[in-house]
Amino acid sequence: MTGLSWFVLAQRTAGLLDYSTRMVLAGTVLLGIAAGIVGAFLLLRKRSLVGDVASHAAVPGLAAAFLIFEINSPGSGRWLPGLLIGAAVSAALAIWLTERVKRIRYIKEDAALAVVLSLSFGLGVCLLTIIQSFPSGNQAHLTDFLFGRAAALVEGDVLTLTGVAAGVLVMTLAFFKELAVLSFDEDFAAAQGWPVAKLELLLTALVVVVTVTAMQSVGLLLAVALLITPAVAARFWTDRLPGLVAISAGIGALASAAGTIVSAQIPRLGTGALIVVFGLIFFILSWFFGSKRGLVWAWWERRRGNREIHEADLLRAVYELLEAKNDVEGRPGPERLADLPWSRAAVASSLTWPARRFERILATLLTRGWIWLDADGHYRFTLHGARRAIDTVRRHRLWELYLLNYAALPAGQIDRAADITEHGLTDAEMERLEGLFAARGDQSQVPASFHKIDAREGEPA
Amino acid sequence: MSELLSSLFDANSLDARIALTAILASIACALPGTLLVLRRQSLLGDALGHALLPGIVLGYLATNFLIDDSPTGTMAAWAPSLRITAMLVGAAIAGILCAVLATIIEKSGRVEPSAALGVVFTGLFAIGLILVRRYADDVDIDASCVLYGHLETVVFETWPGTTLPMAAVSALAAIVFNAALLIAFYKELKLGTFDPEFARAVGIPAGLIDIGLVAATAMTVVATFESVGSILVLAALVVPAVSARLLVNRFFSQIVVSIVVATLAAVGGHLLAMAVPHLVILSSENRPLEVGTAGAISLVSGLMLVAAAAFGPTNGMVWKAWRLRALRQRVFQEDVLGILFRLAERGVEVDEACLSGQVAGSLDRSPAAIQRCVRQLQSSGLVDQTNGIWRLTAVGTQRATEIVRSHRLWETYLARNLGWNDEASHRVAERFEHHTSGFVRENLADELSHPGRDPQGHEIPPIADAP
Numbered sequence: 047m048t049g050l051s052w053f054v055l056a057q058r059t060a061g062l063l064d065y066s067t068r069m070v071l072a073g074t075v076l077l078g079i080a081a082g083i084v085g086a087f088l089l090l091r092k093r094s095l096v097g098d099v100a101s102h103a104a105v106p107g108l109a110a111a112f113l114i115f116e117i118n119s120p121g122s123g124r125w126l127p128g129l130l131i132g133a134a135v136s137a138a139l140a141i142w143l144t145e146r147v148k149r150i151r152y153i154k155e156d157a158a159l160a161v162v163l164s165l166s167f168g169l170g171v172c173l174l175t176i177i178q179s180f181p182s183g184n185q186a187h188l189t190d191f192l193f194g195r196a197a198a199l200v201e202g203d204v205l206t207l208t209g210v211a212a213g214v215l216v217m218t219l220a221f222f223k224e225l226a227v228l229s230f231d232e233d234f235a236a237a238q239g240w241p242v243a244k245l246e247l248l249l250t251a252l253v254v255v256v257t258v259t260a261m262q263s264v265g266l267l268l269a270v271a272l273l274i275t276p277a278v279a280a281r282f283w284t285d286r287l288p289g290l291v292a293i294s295a296g297i298g299a300l301a302s303a304a305g306t307i308v309s310a311q312i313p314r315l316g317t318g319a320l321i322v323v324f325g326l327i328f329f330i331l332s333w334f335f336g337s338k339r340g341l342v343w344a345w346w347e348r349r350r351g352n353r354e355i356h357e358a359d360l361l362r363a364v365y366e367l368l369e370a371k372n373d374v375e376g377r378p379g380p381e382r383l384a385d386l387p388w389s390r391a392a393v394a395s396s397l398t399w400p401a402r403r404f405e406r407i408l409a410t411l412l413t414r415g416w417i418w419l420d421a422d423g424h425y426r427f428t429l430h431g432a433r434r435a436i437d438t439v440r441r442h443r444l445w446e447l448y449l450l451n452y453a454a455l456p457a458g459q460i461d462r463a464a465d466i467t468e469h470g471l472t473d474a475e476m477e478r479l480e481g482l483f484a485a486r487g488d489q490s491q492v493p494a495s496f497h498k499i500d501a502r503e504g505e506p507a
Numbered sequence: 508m509s510e511l512l513s514s515l516f517d518a519n520s521l522d523a524r525i526a527l528t529a530i531l532a533s534i535a536c537a538l539p540g541t542l543l544v545l546r547r548q549s550l551l552g553d554a555l556g557h558a559l560l561p562g563i564v565l566g567y568l569a570t571n572f573l574i575d576d577s578p579t580g581t582m583a584a585w586a587p588s589l590r591i592t593a594m595l596v597g598a599a600i601a602g603i604l605c606a607v608l609a610t611i612i613e614k615s616g617r618v619e620p621s622a623a624l625g626v627v628f629t630g631l632f633a634i635g636l637i638l639v640r641r642y643a644d645d646v647d648i649d650a651s652c653v654l655y656g657h658l659e660t661v662v663f664e665t666w667p668g669t670t671l672p673m674a675a676v677s678a679l680a681a682i683v684f685n686a687a688l689l690i691a692f693y694k695e696l697k698l699g700t701f702d703p704e705f706a707r708a709v710g711i712p713a714g715l716i717d718i719g720l721v722a723a724t725a726m727t728v729v730a731t732f733e734s735v736g737s738i739l740v741l742a743a744l745v746v747p748a749v750s751a752r753l754l755v756n757r758f759f760s761q762i763v764v765s766i767v768v769a770t771l772a773a774v775g776g777h778l779l780a781m782a783v784p785h786l787v788i789l790s791s792e793n794r795p796l797e798v799g800t801a802g803a804i805s806l807v808s809g810l811m812l813v814a815a816a817a818f819g820p821t822n823g824m825v826w827k828a829w830r831l832r833a834l835r836q837r838v839f840q841e842d843v844l845g846i847l848f849r850l851a852e853r854g855v856e857v858d859e860a861c862l863s864g865q866v867a868g869s870l871d872r873s874p875a876a877i878q879r880c881v882r883q884l885q886s887s888g889l890v891d892q893t894n895g896i897w898r899l900t901a902v903g904t905q906r907a908t909e910i911v912r913s914h915r916l917w918e919t920y921l922a923r924n925l926g927w928n929d930e931a932s933h934r935v936a937e938r939f940e941h942h943t944s945g946f947v948r949e950n951l952a953d954e955l956s957h958p959g960r961d962p963q964g965h966e967i968p969p970i971a972d973a974p
Contacts (some may be wrong), residue, residue, distance in 0.1 A: 095550065096620040110937065116782050151822050152752050156621075160549035161749055164742035167804025175799035194637065268636075271629030278618055316640050319633040326630035338639065339616050 067310050070196050073204045074263045074302040074321060076211035081260065081272035082280075082298030083218050084252045086291045089277040090229035091249065095159055097273035098259040099144055100137040101266045105170030107136025108191055108261070109177055116180060126203075129191070133266075134258045140166050141250050161416045194265025194318030196306060203262060210259045214252055218291070221248060226287050263302075264318035272298060275325040282336025297332070301325035355469050356399075358405045361416070361435040362442055363397050364388055364427070380432035387424035442468050444479045524672050526777045529804055531678035533743050533769035533921040538685040539724040540638055540744035541765045543750060545700050546720075552744040554609070554628035555602050556732075560635025562601025563729060566594035567889055568642060591677060595729050595800055601727025603718060605631055669909040674734045681730035688723055689762070692716070697758050733800045742805035747772065750808075753822065768811055775811075776804025836883075838941050841910050842870055843880050844889065845940070848907035852966075857897040906967045909948070914940040915961035915968075916951045922962040923955065929963060 111132025115125055140162050147158040163275050190198070191429050199207075218225065227235045228245050236242045251272065260269035280293035305321030309333060332339050368386050411417045416431030428437060445468045471479075543552050571591040574589050613623040664673045689696065698706040699716050707713055728740050735743050751764035780803040817825045846866050850857055857866070862881065863874030870877070881897065884890045889903035899907055917939045921932035943951075952958075960966055 088620065089622055090620070092619045094619065094625050095553075098625065150753075150816055153749060154544075154547050154549075156547050156549040157544050157745060157749050157752075160553055160741055161746045161809075163553060164739065165805060165809040165812075168739055168742050168802050168809065170802075171736070172798050172802035172806055175802060268629060268633055270625065271633065272628065274622055278616075278622050281618060282616055286943075311961065314641055316636060319636040319640070322629055322633035323637065326626070327635070329626055329630070333612065333616065336616075341615060344615070367864035438887065462861075 049083050066200075067306075069201055069204050069503035070199045070263075070310070070317070071303060071306050071418050073133035073199045073207045074196055074306045074317070075299045076204075076207045077256070077260055077263055077297035078272060078276070078302030078321070079295045080211040080214040081256045081269075082276040083214055083291055084256050085273040085277035086248070086277075086280060086287075086294040087218070087229055087249055087291075088253065088273060089223050090287070094249070094274045094277070095270070096141060096144075097253055097257060099140050099159055099163045099166075100253055101260075101269040102170070103140030104137040104258055104261065104266050105192065106166055106173055107132040107134070107139075108171030108188065108266075109170055110136070112177060112188060112435035113173060113180075114165075114169065115490075116177075124187075127373060130258055133191075133261060134254050136166065137254045138250065139196060139256055141254070159255075173305040189277070190265075191261045192265050192267050193316055194261065194268065196263040196309070196317035197322075207259060207263075210255055214256065217248065217252060221245065222288075225249065229287070264321050265316075268318050268322045271322040271325055272302075275322070275329050276301065279325075279329040279332040279336075282332040283337055297325070297328050301328050351469075353407070353410065356403065357410060358438045358469060359397065360393070360407050360433070361438045362412065363393050364417075364425075365435045365439045367392055367396055380429055380436060381425075383432040383435065384427045384429050387420065387422070387426050390425060441471060441476060444476065445471060447483055448479055518595070522777070524670065524782060525800060526673070526774060528672050528675040528678065529773035529777055529800060530770050531675050531682060532734040532767050532967060533747070533773040533804065533808075535678045535681035535685060535727050536740060536743035537747045537765040537769040538682070538762070539720065539727050541748040541762050542696060542700060542720055542894065544745055544748035545761070548720075549745045549749075551606065551721065552724065554605055554624045555721070555728055556741045556744075557632035557635075557730055558605035559598040559601050559725055559732070561631050561638055562597035562599070562604075562635075562725075563594050563732070564597075564635055564638040564642070564939060565601075566590075566597025568638070569593050569597070574615055591673075595726055599722050599725045602721055602728070606718070606721040619889075648721070674731075676686070677730040678734065681727045682956060685723055685727060688719070692719075701758070702924065720768040735804065739801050739805050740757050742808060743769065743854035746805070746808040748811050750812045753812075753815040754817040768808065768815075772804055772808035772811055775807035776800060779803040779807060839870075839872070839876075839880055840884055841906075841941055843877065844899070844903060844907040845886065845910045845914065846870065847890065847897065848904070848911050848968075851899065858895050862897065892910045905970075908970060910940050912968050912970060913943040913948050913951075915959075915965060916948060916955065917943070918961045918963075919955055919958050919967070920951055932962070 085094070085097070108129050109132075111129050112124070115128055137498075144158050144162045147153055147162060148155050150158075153161075177188060185426050187195075198275060224235070224240060224245050225248075227240070229237075230251075235245070257266070257269045258274065260266070260272055264272060276297035277290070277294045279297050280290050284290050301324040302321050304324040306317055307318045308324075309315045309317040332340065333450060335343070337343065363379060365383070367382065368388060371388075390408065394401075397404065399407075408417075411431065412419070414431075415428055416434055417425050417427055420426055523973055540552065543549050560873060567590065570593045605624075605702075607619070609624040609627045612618055612626065613620050616623075618626075665671055666673055666676050695706070695711045695716060698709070699711055699713055703713060725743070731743070747763070747765040747768040750768045752763040755761055755764050777800050780798045780800040783798045809882075815823075817823055820826075843866065846869060847857060850861070850865070855861065855865075862877055867874045867877045872880075881890060883891070884903065888900055889898050890897055890904075892898075914936045917936035918929075918932045921927040921935060922929070927935075958967060
């Protein structure tokens with residue numbers, strides 16, 4: 047797109063202040079909020095796909111309601127409240143039926159969901175084809191409810207949606223504690239004497255209400271996405287229930303707003319499908335960048351952890367090299383250690399690392415100011431780096447001693463096992479290990495301990 | 508009706524072609540469907556039915572973009588088969604993408620599997636809908652046609668030079684493909700389905716089988732979606748398989764039965780779609796009522812599932828209800844026999860008033876129910892009425908003695924050996940008396956060294972020909 051058309055787009059977006067677009071926006075956003083809230087509870091109840099059943103199963107109810115009204119008095123079929131009630135009744139029936147079918151021996155939960163969903167949709171398709179042979183059937187535009195037609199939302203619909211969103215909000219707030227316990231520990235809720243069945247019914251009712259009201263904006267076939275996607279996306283940002291519900295509602299609202307605004311600008315883009323695609327985009331962003339479990343953070347953490355491990359390994363390799371070459375008697379203090387020069391080639395050959403990693407870690411230690419390059423081209427520890435090295439080796443050897451004496455590991459495996467686990471030791475655990483071996487008086491190979499290293503000491507200014 | 512049937516069996520008629528296509532499509536779906544249901548992956552069928560849409564559309568658009576299929580174009584003759592190939596490939600890619608993405612999301616985010624699947628398939632479906640809507644004018648894909656299929660028009664596109672519908676040919680290809688896979692990997696599939704741990708232990712690549720099943724299901728869905736529609740394909744996948752699960756237990760029989768169910772549903776569905784316009788004419792407009800074949804097929808398969816659940820040989824709900832009813836009736840009859848025996852012990856003469864008063868009251872049943880029960884006992888020769896007084900016959904006395912003897916022996920046992928009070932032991936004995944065989948009863952008597960009276964002092968009646 048050229049700069050000019052972006053400008054036009056922005057202008058049209060600002061033109062949202064025009065009445066009908068504003069109505070549509072308000073309607074879809076309210077629905078997004080309501081669906082986000084209910085979806086969060088569904089996700090925790092592991093019943094996300096109940097929305098899938100509800101949305102497909104609403105189709106036969108919708109069609110049946112149309113047929114009933116049409117047969118009673120031709121032309122009255124497209125009476126919205128009637129259609130909504132029909133859809134809600136059949137959606138609720140289907141959820142109830144799923145629960146019954148699940149209890150038949152040999153039919154597992156997944157098969158029960160699939161059977162009820164597909165058969166009720168099949169019934170719906172039958173009824174829809176019947177409606178098409180009605181004189182008024184072709185004008186009924188019932189397929190609008192399958193794919194949604196947000197552009198057709200008018201003020202009355204927005205009032206209904208406001209009512210629904212407010213109702214969902216009030217009910218979830220009023221029963222927040224109950225729903226929370228139900229979501230995490232149904233058995234506990236039952237043992238506490240809470241009416242688990244009634245709470246379950248409340249949740250189901252909320253699902254049905256959201257699904258059925260969604261049919262006007264995103265359409266029945268995509269209503270389930272509003273219930274699932276924002277909640278799963280929110281899961282990547284928080285572990286706490288209130289946060290989950292709030293973020294899920296927020297993502298639902300954002301996706302609805304984005305979908306509505308963009309579809310208002312570009313012709314021939316269904317609002318419903320676009321809302322769902324925006325939901326997917328928000329999900330992907332959360333999946334990658336979410337502060338809890340987000341892929342990028344997880345990768346970053348792992349990378350940082352690996353780097354710390356490599357740094358420690360390099361420090362220890364240098365220490366051990368110096369120890370072997372210079373006959374460092376007993377336990378060298380940091381001053382003595384910082385005095386000794388070493389060459390990178392010798393250290394590199396003692397570590398079996400890829401050259402690139404070695405270079406990178408060496409450079410990190412240089413910038414941290416733990417080692418430095420003297421005028422003769424030798425490397426030396428700084429005082430701070432020497433302390434670090436001693437501390438690292440100390441950890442390693444104490445842990446080796448522990449494994450040897452207490453974990454009854456064969457001597458051949460000790461070094462490797464210590465390599466793997468020593469980095470996870472906390473300072474408190476180190477102190478306990480020290481206490482343990484101090485009492486035994488058996489740590490000739492372990493460098494002497496000294497005061498805790500201040501993290502900032504020795505860092506370049 | 509005979510008219511309908513004859514047109515169904517006339518190989519050249521449109522109806523026969525529709526029926527053939529429907530049968531082949533249903534069988535093609537039933538094969539992977541059986542595995543999905545047994546592996547508890549039915550929802551994968553649901554997900555694929557939605558998620559393939561963008562793959563199909565992109566495949567279609569790619570061929571449109573790359574090939575000039577106007578009659579004068581160089582590739583005109585090849586266009587249809589290339590188009591189908593492209594759609595198959597697109598769908599297989601979309602299907603595998605859907606399954607793989609869902610697994611990655613599930614693992615990396617510790618998200619519940621069905622929710623992860625839900626995110627992916629709804630997203631892909633929405634993308635597909637946008638593509639359809641956006642290019643609806645350029646290509647002849649109609650959203651509702653994709654959703655519910657259109658057997659009635661699909662059959663007009665035939666294999667060059669024959670009357671065989673293209674859709675039937677592609678469904679047949681899917682059957683051959685699925686059957687070949689099934690036969691080639693029969694052992695692996697069976698083991699992997701029923702004992703995944705063992706399968707892994709003997710080196711069967713579980714991941715590869717999973718992906719293979721997804722790909723095969725995706726290809727099947729594409730090969731048949733024109734006929735049955737992308738959502739009804741789920742019914743074609745799972746409903747015959749679930750019906751088969753209710754009817755038989757063995758893997759091989761389940762495959763066979765689900766093929767049979769699929770065939771019957773296809774034929775029945777088409778007959779239904781043919782029959783309805785003849786049966787129901789909208790009076791006001793004098794126009795026939797039409798039902799889409801695809802929808803009708805799923806309806807009929809649903810009815811067959813209900814029938815399987817009702818009449819399945821081991822778990823049929825009708826048989827269960829029947830057995831339960833028979834049991835209730837037996838218990839009721841035995842209770843009445845017991846009461847009559849006890850009243851006879853006390854020398855009470857049982858007339859009609861006593862039946863609807865004392866007997867009905869002590870069993871907490873309506874007088875009418877007691878009357879019905881007594882008539883039944885009379886017709887089986889257990890009770891008899893003389894001069895308005897009901898008495899047990901010899902056979903009836905024998906049966907009643909057994910019941911009362913069991914009851915009082917249990918009461919004695921519970922009171923003596925377990926220290927229960929009268930009320931508790933009576934309540935439990937009331938239930939046990941109906942389920943105590945002669946062997947158990949006499950063992951109990953031996954254990955108690957043949958007591959003469961129960962804790963309340965009633966006589967424990969001896970059995971005439973007791974061993």
